[in-house]
Amino acid sequence: MWPEGLVNLILLFFAYAFLGWCIEVTLKYFQFHRFINRGFLTGPWLPIYGSGAVLITVAIKGLAPLESSIGTTFAVSFLLCGFLEYMTSYVLEKRFHARWWDYSQKPMNLHGRVWIGNLILFGLGGVVIVDLVNPLLLLLSRHMSLTVREILALCLSAVFLADYVISHFVLKLVKRGVESSEADNTEAISKEVRLLLSNRSVFYRRFAEAYPEVIYKTERIAARMEAIRVETERLRKEAEVRVAQMRQDVAENLEPTISVKNAIIEKQGALIELLYQEEAATPEMKALMAELDAKKAVLQKRRSRFQIK
Secondary structure (H helix, E strand, O other): OOOHHHHHHHHHHHHHHHHHHHHHHHHHHHHHOOOOOOOOOOOOOOHHHHHHHHHHHHHHHHHOOOOOOHHHHHHHHHHHHHHHHHHHHHHHHHHHOEEOOOOOOOOOEEOOOEEHHHHHHHHHHHHHHHHHHHHHHHHHHOOOOHHHHHHHHHHHHHHHHHHHHHHHHHHHHHHHHHHHOOOOOHHHHHHHHHHHHHOOOHHHHHHHHHOOOOEEOOHHHHHHHHHHHHHHHHHHHHHHHHHHHHHHHHHHHHOOHHHHHHHHHHHHHHHHHHHOOOOOOOHHHHHHHHHHHHHHHHHHHHHHHHOOO
C-alpha cells in the first residue's frame, strides 16, 4: 500500500518521538520529583524528537554518495536540529503567545530559543541515531512483514492524528485565555490559564501541568518590557553623564592652584606667540613683548638656579 521506505520513516518517527518523550519525562522527574506528561499531545510522544531524527536520517542518506563520516553526521545534526528547535519555538510563540522553553540565561544562546549545549547534544545524538540506533531499529523491523509494518504505521498515524486534533482545541483555549487576560505579567497569566484549564476535562488539565515553566507573552507584557528597557537605557546614560561630571570635578579640585595659574600663563604665552607679528606690531606692542621676554628670562634663571646638577 505504501512504499517501504516511507513506512520505515513513519515507524522511525514514532520510535524516536517515544524515546524523546521518555527522556523529557525522566529529566522533569529529577527536576520536579513527580511525573509530568510532557508535550502538547496527550500520548507518549514528542513530535519534535521524531521529526529531528527523521530529518537527520534522510539528510545523511542523501549525503552518503558525497560524504559519509562521523563529523558530517555531527555537523548536519547540529544544524538541522538547531534550526528545527528554533523554528518550533518561534512558530509556537507567534501562534500561542507563549515561550515554551527559554535559554536566555544559558551561554551562547540565540534569542533564548537554542543554545550551544543543546546543539552539541543534537550533534552527538545524531551520531548515535545514524550509527547505532537506526541500524538496530531497521534490523528489528525486518523481522516484521511489510504488511504488518504498514498496519502498525497506519494505526499509529490515526491515533496520532486524533491526539493532535484534541490537543489543538486545548491550545486554542490556552491562546484565547492568554489573549483575553488583563494581566501584565506572565505569572498572573499563567495562573489564569491554569484556572481556566482546571475546570475542563483531563486532557486540558494534563496540558496545564506539562509545561510548568512556560512564559506567556502578550502585547501588554511586550509594551511593559519595552518601557522598562527604554527607562533602563535612559538611567544608564544619565548615570554615565553624572560619573563623567564627578570625575571632572574631582580632577579640578585635586589640581593645585599654582598649577592652574601656571597652566593659564603658559596658554596665554602660547596664544601671544601665535598672534604676535613683529612686522605689524606697534611700538606699544613691541615694548610689551620686550617686557614679557625680560620676565621670562628672570623665571628661567630662577629655575636653572634651583635645578639639581
